[in-house]
Amino acid sequence: MTAVATPRRERHSVSAVSTFALTYRIFVREVITRARIIALSMLGIVVVVVGWAVGMSDSSDLPLDALDNGVHLTVRLCLTVVVPVVALVFAAGVLGNSRDDGTLVYLWLRPLRRWPIALGAYASALTIIAPLTIVPIVVSAILIDPSSTLFLAVLMSSAVAVVGYTGMFVLLGSLLRKSIVWGLAYIIIWEGIASSLGKAAARLSIRGYASSILSERTGVSVDTFSVSQAWGIAVPVAVAAVAIMLTAIRLDRVDVA
C-alpha cells in the first residue's frame, strides 16, 4: 500500500444505532414539506367530515346501524384510499426523492451499514404517516359511533395498515423511479379492486388483513377473508420487516447518481 497521509482528525466506527438516528433525523426533515402536509391533511379533514356527516344522519335513514357504518366507512374509504395514498406519498418519497435529487450519495458513500439506513427511512416515514392517517380515521370513527368497540377496532386496523403499507412503499421508492405512478396503480387495481373481489387476492393485500382485524373485533362482516386477529397483525408486520430487509439489500446494489 502506498504512503497515505495520516488522518488529522479522529474518527470511530458509526454504530447501527447512530446510523439509524442520523438517517431518521435527515429523512424526517427532508420528507416533510408544507405542500405535502397541507394536501394530505385535507384528505384527513375529508375523512373527519364524512364521519361527522354519517354520524349526524338519522339512523332511520340508514340501512345499517352505526357500528356497521363505521366499519364499512373505515374499510372502503380509510383502508382503501386514505392510508395507502398518504403512505405512498411519504414512504415512496423517503428514498425515492433522495435518489432522484442526488442526495442519497451523502448517506451511501459513507462507512455505514445499509440496514439501519433502511430502518431509519422506514421509521421516518412512519412518524409522518401515522398521525396524518390514524388520527382523522379514529376521530371519524368516534363521530359515527362513540363506542369503544369501534374505536379500538379502527385504531388497530388502521395502525396495522400503516405499518404494512409504509414498509411496502419505502421499498417501492427504492426500487422504481416513477414509484408514485406504480404505487397508485397498485392501490387502485390490487388493494382497491382485486382484494375486494376474491379471498385469494385479499389474502395477498394489506387491506385484507387490516379489514380482517376490524371484522374480528366488531363482528361486522366486510366481505373479505377471515383470519385471527393475531394473523391480521402478524402478516402486515412481517411484510414491513421483509420490505425493510429488501430495501437494505437494494441500497447495497443501487446505482447512485
Add this chain to the structure above:
Amino acid sequence: MSALPPPPPPPSADPGVEPMVQLTNVSKVFGDVVAVSDVSFAVGPGVTALLGPNGAGKSTLFRLLCGLTPPSKGEVRVLGSDARRDREVRGRIGLVGQEDGLFDRLSAFRFVEIAAATHGMVDPARVAVESLAEVDLDADDPKPLGSYSKGMRQRVKVATGLVNDPDVLVLDEPLAGLDPVQRRRMISLFHRLGDEGRCVLVSSHVLDEVAKIGSRVLVIAQGRLAATGDYRDLRGLMDDRPHRIRLSVDDPRALAARLIESGTAVAVRIDGEALVADTLDLDRFGRVIAPMARDSGVRLREVLPLDDDLESVFRYLVEGR
C-alpha cells in the same frame, strides 16, 4: 503524451509505489450506451486532472471509482479494495460530485456536520467549522442551503468532501460556478492536499483550468482514455497538430490552388462558397492569407478558426487527425 490506442495500464505516477487508485480494463454500459470503454490507469498521491469534453465519461468514471455504480467489465480498486463492497474504504474517500442536490433546508453548518457525523468523526461540529473555513464559508450563517448561490453550494460540497480527511479525494468539475478568486484558493487547496500525500483527482473540461490544477493529466474522450501524461505534452500536441480554418471567399478554387502551391496549407476542401484549409503553421497562415487573396484577385470575407477549442484536441487525439 500518448494518443490512441491507449497503452495497457499506465504506470503509477511514482513507479514502485502501489497506486491508490487503479482501474483495469474498466467498461461501463448503460443500455445501448457505452459510457466508459476499456479504461485502464493507475494513480498515486498528488493531484491528477481528468480532462475531457462534456459527456466524455468523466463523471461515470468517478462514479465507478467511488463504487456508486459497478463496472460492466473490468476491475476498480481504491486503496486496494472495491469501494462498493468495502465499508472501511468508503470512509476514506471524499467525493465532490457534479450533482447539485443538497439537503436544501439545512444550514451549511448542519449539512457539513451531518456529513462529519456519518463519517464517524469525533466532534463533528468542530470538523464542520474547520471544513467550512477551508472553503471560506461562515459556519454561523443560518441561511438554508436552498438560498445559496451556485458557487457557495459548490464550496459547501467541497467542505463536505473534506470532513473525513480523505486519502482519496474525487472532485467532479469542482471549479464550476466559482469566481476567479475562489478558483485560485480552491486550486491551492487541492495542491496542498496532494502535497500531503493524498490522491486528489479533479475533472474538468476546461484546458486552461487543468493547466493550473495539475501537471499530471488523464485525457478521456468518448468514454476512452485518449491520452495520459504531462500537461505540457498535451499543450505541445495542441500546438503541433494541423489547424483547420474556414475562409469565406468569392472564388474558393483560385485561393485553394494558391494555398497548396505555396505550401501554406497541407489540405484544402471546397465547401460551397467557403474554403476549409488545414495548416501546420498558424502564424504564417495569418500573415500571408490577406496578401495572397489580394494578389489572386479573390475577395476575402471572413476567416474563422474551426478547431481552436478543446473539443478539436480531443477529436485529434481520438481520431488521429
